[in-house]
Amino acid sequence: MRFSTQAQRRTSAAVVAAVVALLVGGVVASATQKADRSVAVSLADAPWAVQPDGSPRLDAVGLRPSLRFAPGVSYAEALHDLYVAARTTGVVPPGTIVEDPLPAEVVYVAPASSLGGIRLSLTAPWGWTPDERRIRPASVGLPGELAPEEATRRFAEARSGLNPIPRDGWVDVPKLADCQIAEATPENRPACP
Amino acid sequence: MKRHLTGLVVALTAALALPAAATAAWTNCSVNASGGYANCLNFDNPRAEQVKAYHTAGLPYRFQLVRFSTGSIWGWWEYSDLNYHQFGLDVSGTITAQVDNRGTANPAAYYVEMVR
Numbered sequence: 001m002r003f004s005t006q007a008q009r010r011t012s013a014a015v016v017a018a019v020v021a022l023l024v025g026g027v028v029a030s031a032t033q034k035a036d037r038s039v040a041v042s043l044a045d046a047p048w049a050v051q052p053d054g055s056p057r058l059d060a061v062g063l064r065p066s067l068r069f070a071p072g073v074s075y076a077e078a079l080h081d082l083y084v085a086a087r088t089t090g091v092v093p094p095g096t097i098v099e100d101p102l103p104a105e106v107v108y109v110a111p112a113s114s115l116g117g118i119r120l121s122l123t124a125p126w127g128w129t130p131d132e133r134r135i136r137p138a139s140v141g142l143p144g145e146l147a148p149e150e151a152t153r154r155f156a157e158a159r160s161g162l163n164p165i166p167r168d169g170w171v172d173v174p175k176l177a178d179c180q181i182a183e184a185t186p187e188n189r190p191a192c193p
Numbered sequence: 194m195k196r197h198l199t200g201l202v203v204a205l206t207a208a209l210a211l212p213a214a215a216t217a218a219w220t221n222c223s224v225n226a227s228g229g230y231a232n233c234l235n236f237d238n239p240r241a242e243q244v245k246a247y248h249t250a251g252l253p254y255r256f257q258l259v260r261f262s263t264g265s266i267w268g269w270w271e272y273s274d275l276n277y278h279q280f281g282l283d284v285s286g287t288i289t290a291q292v293d294n295r296g297t298a299n300p301a302a303y304y305v306e307m308v309r
Binding site for chain 2: 051052053054055129132134136137138139140141142143144146148151152155156159172174175
């Protein structure tokens with residue numbers, strides 16, 4: 001899935017917010033975050049971000065909190081915001097609410113209605129591989145029409161610059177197994193094989 | 194005679210001198226369908242790893258990284274398009290990028306690159 005123009009606007013807004021937060025110092029926390037939890041929730045060592053010895057197995061890592069996003073935010077948009085936050089401020093995106101961990105297998109809980117927001121696991125937000133239950137690392141994409149040298153250059157620019165999303169790029173959204181997605185409540189999903 | 198031997202030693206030394214460590218490596222990897230993971234590229238201490246399929250008949254495909262010395266595996270991701278995709282994983286050791294062609298082309302070609 002890709003959404004270049006909209007994603008670029010969200011990225012730019014997120015980057016501006018991040019820069020402002022850094023200038024005034026302290027931890028970025030939205031007005032609706034539980035203050036004690038927001039300080040403790042660092043993304044810097046998340047199991048999907050730092051994998052020095054391979055993608056860890058889902059059952060081998062401690063559960064991380066979940067994040068409630070604002071109504072109307074899709075799974076793709078939530079991943080985008082999370083990725084930008086992880087690469088800029090290192091803490092949860094502004095406008096999210098930190099909540100209790102979800103069951104390990106649940107990647108996100110879709111809201112019951114349009115009035116609710118998606119609840120995203122910080123344990124394995126990009127899901128986990130069904131065969132060996134390994135937590136996927138984040139992945140970003142660029143259009144295939146680019147010459148390889150240009151793609152490499154844009155990826156490198158994103159890794160080293162203020163904007164972690166490459167120009168005309170996006171955060172990849174995985175196709176999750178049905179059992180990794182819950183509807184309305186964490187329990188409402190098919191059992192994983 | 195001594196000058197000739199000295200010149201020969203210098204030439205051999207130059208020929209055996211290791212090149213400066215490459216900061217990137219890439220390949221076009223040909224992978225048979227339904228054959229499981231193929232080893233496409235080895236690289237030391239990458240900071241980013243990317244892949245792209247060239248043809249739709251090579252879709253979908255899975256991409257993962259392996260460090261054989263420790264048995265470590267990163268991924269997999271399954272992609273179903275012809276776009277570039279990159280992990281930004283900073284990992285140590287000799288890393289092998291692998292592709293599993295789950296399409297119909299036998300073989301299918303994939304662009305694989307790792308950078309430091």
